[in-house]
Amino acid sequence: MSDVIQLLPDHIANQIAAGEVVQRPASVVKELLENAIDAGAGSIKLVVVDSGRTLIQVIDNGKGMSTTDARLCFERHATSKIKKADDLFNISTKGFRGEALASIAAVAQVTLKTKRESEELGTVINIEGSKITKHEPVATEKGTSIAVKNLFFNIPARRNFLKSDSVEMRHINDEFQRVALTHPDISFSMFQNQVEVFNLKKGNLRQRIVAVLGKKSNEKLVPISEEIEQATIEGYVFKPEFAKKKQPDQFFFVNNRFIKSAYLNHAVSGAYEGMIQPGCRPGYLLYLTVPQNTIDINIHPTKTEIKFEDEHTLYAVIRAAVKHSLGLYNVAPVLDFDKDPALEVPYSYKSKLPNNPRINVDPTFNPFKNEQQSQRQKSFHNVGYSPSANKLSQQEKSNWESMYAEIKASAADLEKSQPKQASLDFEIARDFKPFQIHQKYMVAELKNGLMYVHQNRAQQRIIYEQLLKRITHDETMSQQLLFPKEIHLQKTDIQIIKDLTVDIERIGFTFGNFYDESVELVGIPVNMEESLSQEFFEDVVANAKQDIPQGIENVEIIAKRLAFSMAIKTGAKLSTEEQEKLLKQLFECEEPSIDPSGKKTFIPISMKEIDHLFN
Ligand code: ADP
Ligand code: MG
DSSP: OOOOOOOOOOHHHHHHHHHOOOOHHHHHHHHHHHHHHHTTOOEEEEEEEEESSSEEEEEEEEOOHHHHHHHHTTTTTOOOOOSSSSGGGSSOOSSSOOOHHHHHSSSSEEEEEEOTTTOEEEEEEEEEETEEEEEEEEOSSSSEEEEESTTTTOHHHHHHHHOOOOHHHHHHHHHHHHHHHOTTTTEEEEEETTTEEEEEESSHHHHHHHHHGGGGGGEEEEEEEEESSSOEEEEEEEGGGGGGOOOOOOEETTTTEEEEEHHHHHHHHHHHHTTTTOOOOEEEEEEOOOOOGGEEOOTTTTOOOEEEEEEHHHHHHHHHHHHHHHHHHHOOOHHOOOGOOOOGGOOGTTOOOOOOOOOOOTTTTTTTTHHHHHHHOOOOTTTTTTTTOOOOOOOHHHHHHHHHHHHHHHHHHHHHSTSSSSSSGGGGOOTTTEEEEEETEEEEEETTTEEOOOOOOOOHHHHHHHHHHHHTTTTTOOOEEEEEEEEEOOOHHHHHHTTTTHHHHHHHHHEEEEEEEEEEEEEEEOOOOGGGGHHHHHHHHHHHHHHHOOOOOOHHHHHHHHHHHHSTTTTTTHHHHHHHHHHHHTTTTSSSSSTTTTTBSEEEEEEEHHHTHHH
16 A cells, blocks of 8 residues: 655645634734834834735835845744744744744735845745745835735635624734834834824833823823842833723733733732722733743744743732832822722622512412422523523512511621621521432521522522622632643634633633644633533533623623533532531522522522421
8 A cells, every 4th residue: 555644735834834823814913013023123014904804014124134035934934033942942032933924925915025224126025825926126125015915815714704894903903002012112103994093103111102092091100110030020000090890901011022911910900909999900001021031932923821930929029019109109098998898799780770579478389399390401501591581480589589588687687786797697597407408409497497409509609609709800810720721622613712712711711722623721710620621611612602692791601601610510419518608608699599590599498388388
């Protein structure tokens, strides 16, 4: 039999590589801008037509390329930025992999014009789908212009996958701003469909920030400057009163690279504790400089994560530096207000009107009549999005509401006399230990009856509210995994996860590389077991494919899925202490009576009802 293995032709290999580097027009913008900076440009112009679908062009006045280099730069692994493996640990340029231009040229029609200062004539190259169609001398200015036309012209599936113009443009804007905010010493302009949307002159950092974020931002900024052995931190934070609920301006740059870090974000937010309304998030632009060899940037080119050698120290320093500055500029004491407990509820409940429980007991109520049906509801895949499906009947509702109201009322009374004690656990008879039946329900005695608690749903409720509170207060905590965990999904499902990245990260996951049919997790929410993550992502994908009713935020749905994954399953044995803790936590919830999908978590039965059953 003949041999079957062959090397992939370059243009196919490049196309495959492009899948990772060029995800959308914004990726091209990022790569071209970074190349212009690496080339030492003092002035950079970005031109975008149709959100990058038709044209992305970057023109710089940097050092340009020789005619040979102009040809070579489109080869894979062609770079002028590293020569030996050691260089990897001391990278001062933005790029170093030598794959951006090769990837872009594999999936678009590219025209490169470039000239070095010392040369009379420059070079023009046309390349499309990795094939050179022109390579000639040309009269042109010093520097480089790269025009990328009709992105994904040869991969219709990718082209069709692009999002709306406004979404793609938002991504391009983000990339442009991130680059502009790190190089105030370079002038930038940006044209969108022939209109100049940015014209940023050279200046100092503060001037650049104000030019990018708008004139009004000037009065909001508080400077930060802190130096320790391991790092320097420069930049600005926003005064607490300008904290925002939606999309605050939050930028972390490490050695002039934009990065995302839920962990360091938490450090900043923590410094604002007590100064901003719960649910609001502070704005900041923080520039960290650390020795190049203490970070690992050799991760995915399109990703913005970074690995630090000593994350804990950085966390502490950032938090202290922000606190220090807020105090120094005297913004803190003015805004120190008592927390309003009414604002502490998870945001999804804020809009809800308070329930007025009715106190009309129906003695004929039979708590068991719906149980068989709900026991059979094993498939949770589409729970929670049909608000009416699992609603209690009016009669049932008034019944448990009334009993619950009684529980609350007498608990409140008790609390008045013993203010230090927690509330509802009194009502669960103290000398009575809860017990489990069939490792599915717990039974607890109430002062005026008893109640059955669905252990799994109860815990879902508890975890769900904990997650929402953390998100609302921007305290999302992620635990780093020792080794990245790979989650396997179908190709199209990876895109779904990509689209939800921001929301999933708010819950506490951190992503590593995205591959065609898998995605790497480098961090998961605290308290979550790693082994649950595959199932969780499958659930998220399954849910995302369903129509989500308006008004529900992705992050809520994801929190629901996570609560579902993390909750103890039916069949788990619980110690008495565990049961007591669960009951206590449940009744500390804002909405203890239903699980995140709207199904009952407990059923109270009054002595009257029990008596009635014996009649
Ligand atoms: P990398 O930036 O990782 O080296 P790229 O594919 O982005 O890889 O670029 C390949 C090479 O082409 C660079 O190393 C650089 O030598 C050259 N190059 C790219 N863009 C420019 C530019 N705007 N000006 C001068 N040289 C450039
Ligand atoms: Mg590059």
